[in-house]
Amino acid sequence: MRTYRAVIIGGGSAGLAAAITLKQNGIDDILVLEKDREPGGILQQCIHNGFGLQTFKEQLSGPAYAERFIDQARELEIPIKLNTMVTHMHPDRTIEYMNSEEGCVTIGADAIILAVGCYERNRGAVEIPGERPAGVFTAGQAQRYLNIEGYMVGKKVFILGSGDIGLIMARRMTLEGAKVYGVAELMPYSNGLPRNIQQCLNDFNIPLYLSHTVTHIYGKDRLRQIELSQVDENRKPIPGTQQYFNVDTLLLSVGLIPENHLAEEAGVVLDPRTRGPIVDEDYMTNVEGVFSCGNGLHVHDLVDFVTLQAQRAGQGAAEYLKNGLKQNRHVYVKPGDGISYVVPAIVHPGEVKETKEFFFRTKGLADKAVIRAVSDGKVIRKLNRTKLMPSEMERITLTDSQLNELTGDLVIEMEELK
Numbered sequence: 001m002r003t004y005r006a007v008i009i010g011g012g013s014a015g016l017a018a019a020i021t022l023k024q025n026g027i028d029d030i031l032v033l034e035k036d037r038e039p040g041g042i043l044q045q046c047i048h049n050g051f052g053l054q055t056f057k058e059q060l061s062g063p064a065y066a067e068r069f070i071d072q073a074r075e076l077e078i079p080i081k082l083n084t085m086v087t088h089m090h091p092d093r094t095i096e097y098m099n100s101e102e103g104c105v106t107i108g109a110d111a112i113i114l115a116v117g118c119y120e121r122n123r124g125a126v127e128i129p130g131e132r133p134a135g136v137f138t139a140g141q142a143q144r145y146l147n148i149e150g151y152m153v154g155k156k157v158f159i160l161g162s163g164d165i166g167l168i169m170a171r172r173m174t175l176e177g178a179k180v181y182g183v184a185e186l187m188p189y190s191n192g193l194p195r196n197i198q199q200c201l202n203d204f205n206i207p208l209y210l211s212h213t214v215t216h217i218y219g220k221d222r223l224r225q226i227e228l229s230q231v232d233e234n235r236k237p238i239p240g241t242q243q244y245f246n247v248d249t250l251l252l253s254v255g256l257i258p259e260n261h262l263a264e265e266a267g268v269v270l271d272p273r274t275r276g277p278i279v280d281e282d283y284m285t286n287v288e289g290v291f292s293c294g295n296g297l298h299v300h301d302l303v304d305f306v307t308l309q310a311q312r313a314g315q316g317a318a319e320y321l322k323n324g325l326k327q328n329r330h331v332y333v334k335p336g337d338g339i340s341y342v343v344p345a346i347v348h349p350g351e352v353k354e355t356k357e358f359f360f361r362t363k364g365l366a367d368k369a370v371i372r373a374v375s376d377g378k379v380i381r382k383l384n385r386t387k388l389m390p391s392e393m394e395r396i397t398l399t400d401s402q403l404n405e406l407t408g409d410l411v412i413e414m415e416e417l418k
């Protein structure tokens with residue numbers, strides 16, 4: 001069995017950035033395994049602008065952003081096996097993959113970086129009653145059909161879920177000539193970025209129905225009508241508020257979930273809040289030598305943060321391959337008041353070599369708030385923030401000396417200011 005120094009599973013933006021960083025840190029014997037026919041991941045179907053504002057200080061399309069990393073990987077001669085699906089991963093870091101040229105192959109790795117992305121929740125997950133006609137797609141599936149395969153999925157469209165993919169697809173379908181009747185959102189606020197609400201809905205006069213959901217699907221072979229109802233504060237449909245839309249297509253943008261069956265098979269412990277692995281400041285999971293980054297770790301709205309965290313995972317894996325496991329005791333990084341989760345969730349005081357970023361989401365909306373990093377009753381860092389919302393990932397940066405001096409768990413908390 002061939003054993004590599006490092007194997008990266010997934011060749012999307014996270015996998016490519018992690019592989020490049022490993023190579024730049026002197027780890028040569030690496031391999032990227034990617035199940036799709038080209039590298040780049042989800043970015044390849046995101047042909048809209050808005051990628052790379054932080055990383056490159058310019059607005060790129062998804063494929064243009066991906067291309068920069070694909071080019072760099074090529075220059076560094078990083079091998080990427082395409083059309084290659086990893087089917088199993090074991091705690092001893094053996095990996096089973098298959099492709100049409102080699103069949104089923106087992107390899108080993110001194111370090112593995114999981115960069116497998118996420119999957120979309122579908123109709124079954126949201127349990128919409130009614131018939132089961134054609135014409136109900138997840139938004140990402142429709143985006144792939146339209147932007148990569150060249151198929152128009154429908155002409156009269158309704159969208160459930162105001163996350164970014166739903167908003168972007170509302171504009172995309174309109175630009176391709178479809179009529180988008182509206183976007184419905186269960187929550188009283190949108191889960192998409194404010195710029196996407198403006199540029200994808202308001203600019204095209206597409207109505208946004210907040211506190212609404214689809215309560216019935218009608219159609220024998222093809223979708224012909226949906227029933228939309230208003231919901232109460234417990235998100236239950238309010239009888240008598242039904243409206244009907246005669247549409248042939250319903251796009252579902254109702255959540256993304258980190259793809260983690262390989263991680264679970266290898267014994268990686270997942271965080272019930274993010275549904276991705278629990279990682280330390282180097283993005284290592286509880287399984288020695290197994291790292292995680294990108295949407296497989298927690299779902300991101302900005303690719304810039306994916307790239308940054310994947311670079312940290314690449315550095316962490318390189319460090320592990322050179323120096324082995326950290327020996328110091330660890331402390332936990334926990335979400336406090338107003339915060340739903342924090343990544344990374346573990347730190348090794350005394351062994352942190354550089355400044356680290358902690359990524360978190362708030363539980364609710366806050367116009368003005370203070371974010372604090374607290375340990376042993378002492379405030380280590382404080383940030384004043386405005387316009388916080390759960391859909392936008394936030395970060396707080398702590399220096400290596402602040403982290404190395406921690407004696408107890410670190411808590412990230414938010415206090416709303418009136």
Ligand SMILES: Cc1cc2nc3c(=O)[nH]c(=O)nc-3n(C[C@H](O)[C@H](O)[C@H](O)COP(=O)(O)OP(=O)(O)OC[C@H]3O[C@@H](n4cnc5c(N)ncnc54)[C@H](O)[C@@H]3O)c2cc1C
Binds near residue numbers: 050165306
């Ligand atoms: C529709 C949409 C719109 C977005 N818009 C923006 C935007 O405007 N601006 C912005 O900054 N960000 C945006 N984002 C966010 C950002 O682009 C993504 O979060 C990021 O690209 C995810 O990268 P990733 O590498 O973690 O995942 P992915 O890109 O999904 O890559 C994962 C890769 O792993 C491969 N893989 C999975 N399992 C296996 C396996 N078992 N074997 C082999 N390979 C496997 C997959 O084929 C895939 O290529 C958007 C995201 C989406 C989905």
